[in-house]
Amino acid sequence: MSTHIGAEPGDIAERVLLPGDPLRAKWIAETYLKDARCYSTVRNMLGFTGTYDGVEVSVQGSGMGMPSASIYAHELINDYGVKKLIRVGSCGAIVESLQLRDVVAAIGSSTDSNMNRARFDGLIDYAPVADFELLRRSVDAAAEKGISMRVGPILAADAFYTDRPDLYDRLADYGVLAVEMESAALYTIAARFGAQALTLLTVSDHIKTGERTTAQEREQTFSQMVEIALQTIIA
Numbered sequence: 481m482s483t484h485i486g487a488e489p490g491d492i493a494e495r496v497l498l499p500g501d502p503l504r505a506k507w508i509a510e511t512y513l514k515d516a517r518c519y520s521t522v523r524n525m526l527g528f529t530g531t532y533d534g535v536e537v538s539v540q541g542s543g544m545g546m547p548s549a550s551i552y553a554h555e556l557i558n559d560y561g562v563k564k565l566i567r568v569g570s571c572g573a574i575v576e577s578l579q580l581r582d583v584v585a586a587i588g589s590s591t592d593s594n595m596n597r598a599r600f601d602g603l604i605d606y607a608p609v610a611d612f613e614l615l616r617r618s619v620d621a622a623a624e625k626g627i628s629m630r631v632g633p634i635l636a637a638d639a640f641y642t643d644r645p646d647l648y649d650r651l652a653d654y655g656v657l658a659v660e661m662e663s664a665a666l667y668t669i670a671a672r673f674g675a676q677a678l679t680l681l682t683v684s685d686h687i688k689t690g691e692r693t694t695a696q697e698r699e700q701t702f703s704q705m706v707e708i709a710l711q712t713i714i715a
């Protein structure tokens with residue numbers, strides 16, 4: 481096993497969906513994968529492998545925040561040979577034009593995290609971006625399924641709770657659609673180690689209107705996003 485994933489080499493597919501919530505991983509595996517088996521329960525950060533439309537796919541919880549997600553992305557790519565990673569997460573909308581439950585594909589990810597600043601000695605503002613091929617396929621998959629999906633930039637924030645909501649408004653002025661907590665690290669690590677990565681999100685709460693979904697809904701009902709992600713990752 482790797483340091484944080486209790487799987488043997490070969491237990492994990494080259495194509496992995498990455499929800500932050502390990503119970504969303506369980507729901508995805510039980511709902512969408514054939515012959516799903518759990519390969520890791522380390523720290524209750526559940527991981528499953530099965531098949532979707534005849535193609536082997538894994539789904540691995542990645543936790544909340546960039547330090548946690550970075551560990552899983554790093555080990556999946558470097559210890560298990562994972563080639564394609566699609567995060568299937570929740571996000572807070574920061575623009576009025578998004579509604580609760582809308583699906584967003586993150587073309588690029590601004591961040592307030594210090595992780596990339598440290599990576600480049602504070603000298604470069606590295607721009608973490610989605611893999612173009614996965615992004616294009618996700619757009620095709622959404623269109624084939626008749627699901628409306630917004631493509632645009634997002635913010636990957638270190639903190640869920642902020643004292644500076646004014647900065648969300650400023651980002652919205654620059655076209656940023658929503659905030660979550662992992663995409664910048666996922667895109668950076670995938671680029672660093674030659675894997676393909678994409679972040680798909682469902683709007684779980686609206687920062688402008690205060691509307692929000694329940695924990696049960698965030699765990700078990702974001703099916704449109706998951707179906708786009710599965711169709712994209714097997715393509």
Ligand SMILES: O=P(O)(O)O[C@H]1O[C@H](CO)[C@@H](O)[C@H]1O
Binds near residue numbers: 499500568
């Ligand atoms: O629903 P997940 O995938 O965990 O994503 C979002 O939800 C968590 C915060 O509630 C953060 O991890 C954020 O990125």
Ligand SMILES: O=c1cc[nH]c(=O)[nH]1
Binds near residue numbers: 684687
């Ligand atoms: O990171 C997140 C996820 C959902 N909603 C938020 O406001 N932030």
